[in-house]
Amino acid sequence: MKRLFNLILACLLIVSLSACGKQARADSPADKVSNQNRQAESVETTEQTEQEQSAASETAQTKAETENDMAGGQEQQTQGGGNTMTGDISFNFETKSVLLNSGYEMPIYGIGTYSLTGDTCVESVTAALNSGVRLIDTAYMYHNEESVGEAVRNSGIPREEIFVITKLYPNQFDHPETAIEEALAKLDIDYIDMMLLHHPGTGDVEAYLAMEKAVADGKIRSLGLSNWYVEELEEFLPQVNITPALVQNEIHPYYQENDVIPYIHSHGIVVQGWYPLGGRGYTAELLGNEVISEIAAAHGKSSAQVILRWNLQKGVVVIPGSSNPDHIQENTELFDFELTEEEMGRIGALDRGEKHDWY
Numbered sequence: 001m002k003r004l005f006n007l008i009l010a011c012l013l014i015v016s017l018s019a020c021g022k023q024a025r026a027d028s029p030a031d032k033v034s035n036q037n038r039q040a041e042s043v044e045t046t047e048q049t050e051q052e053q054s055a056a057s058e059t060a061q062t063k064a065e066t067e068n069d070m071a072g073g074q075e076q077q078t079q080g081g082g083n084t085m086t087g088d089i090s091f092n093f094e095t096k097s098v099l100l101n102s103g104y105e106m107p108i109y110g111i112g113t114y115s116l117t118g119d120t121c122v123e124s125v126t127a128a129l130n131s132g133v134r135l136i137d138t139a140y141m142y143h144n145e146e147s148v149g150e151a152v153r154n155s156g157i158p159r160e161e162i163f164v165i166t167k168l169y170p171n172q173f174d175h176p177e178t179a180i181e182e183a184l185a186k187l188d189i190d191y192i193d194m195m196l197l198h199h200p201g202t203g204d205v206e207a208y209l210a211m212e213k214a215v216a217d218g219k220i221r222s223l224g225l226s227n228w229y230v231e232e233l234e235e236f237l238p239q240v241n242i243t244p245a246l247v248q249n250e251i252h253p254y255y256q257e258n259d260v261i262p263y264i265h266s267h268g269i270v271v272q273g274w275y276p277l278g279g280r281g282y283t284a285e286l287l288g289n290e291v292i293s294e295i296a297a298a299h300g301k302s303s304a305q306v307i308l309r310w311n312l313q314k315g316v317v318v319i320p321g322s323s324n325p326d327h328i329q330e331n332t333e334l335f336d337f338e339l340t341e342e343e344m345g346r347i348g349a350l351d352r353g354e355k356h357d358w359y
């Protein structure tokens with residue numbers, strides 16, 4: 001009887017210890033971590049799914065919030081279906097950069113690569129990078145994205161310190177996804193800092209929406225337009241979700257766009273000028289202009305430097321093109337002098353609405 005009682009007691013003890021063991025295992029630190037991981041994974045999966053499900057417009061909205069956080073002095077508004085923003089664009093002359101509405105910083109001077117191909121392009125971009133230039137403008141139509149990519153990759157400069165702009169041409173607007181992949185492959189620099197539409201054309205909105213998708217996928221960081229003026233922008237902006245970060249238009253002392261620049265700025269969009277020196281075939285006349293030469297002499301600078309500085313003081317980013325290392329270096333030395341209001345006014349008075357290309 002006593003043995004039977006002891007046996008029952010032993011069984012009860014074993015059952016209770018095994019239950020405690022189970023409890024102990026469930027509460028062990030390792031299990032807690034793995035439970036937390038599973039929970040985190042499930043949150044992440046939900047977030048991923050939500051992210052995947054979210055349309056470009058949601059991404060744009062999140063971006064707009066981030067932009068608001070990061071944009072400091074910029075005042076921005078989001079309205080209705082499109083994304084309307086108002087704000088001031090101010091250049092930081094110490095860091096020589098501007099904060100884009102996409103949240104990324106971009107240098108305010110760079111090198112343009114139109115008409116530079118093959119080794120000439122590689123050498124020019126390399127010279128520019130060696131002179132401290134960190135902004136490079138290329139395009140599908142310049143047939144030199146491979147060369148720009150080669151110079152960037154061979155430079156030894158960390159990728160994130162260089163800002164590369166490329167553009168889709170209207171003949172690519174009907175297959176934008178393939179065109180974006182082509183640009184990524186040709187440049188071969190992991191991602192594209194900024195992609196522009198080269199000029200308005202059939203399918204431009206759809207092409208832009210495809211670029212928005214590429215932004216959501218991390219292939220492109222910022223978007224922009226080129227050769228869009230007030231009317232074109234008024235029609236275009238309400239149709240897209242991500243406000244362009246930049247508009248690149250023809251701007252030089254003979255074609256100043258004094259009505260367009262403030263309009264673009266008022267939308268929180270940075271302005272970049274192409275043909276800053278008038279463009280090939282026109283540079284001699286512009287650089288030889290009497291007023292510009294006089295101002296240049298007064299500052300001990302070149303005419304090119306005065307024109308580039310005039311652009312910067314107007315809030316226009318400059319991308320002069322050059323294959324001459326001396327010119328490339330000269331075009332970076334824009335921060336050791338300042339044009340007076342009177343000098344700005346004298347150059348302003350040279351405007352003659354003279355366009356040097358048709359876009």
Ligand SMILES: NC(=O)c1ccc[n+]([C@@H]2O[C@H](COP(=O)([O-])OP(=O)(O)OC[C@H]3O[C@@H](n4cnc5c(N)ncnc54)[C@H](OP(=O)(O)O)[C@@H]3O)[C@@H](O)[C@H]2O)c1
Nearest residue numbers: 112113114274275276277278279304320321322323324327
């Ligand atoms: N989005 C568009 O539709 C569009 C259209 C055109 C251009 N762009 C972009 O804008 C960039 C600039 O335009 P661009 O290159 O055609 O014209 P640009 O910059 O107005 O002028 C380039 C010419 O200026 C000369 N130059 C450069 N720096 C000089 C200096 N310090 N002193 C004397 N001469 C100097 C160059 O000759 P050297 O080589 O001898 O220095 C070249 O002949 C292009 O490269 C391209 O990236 C965009």
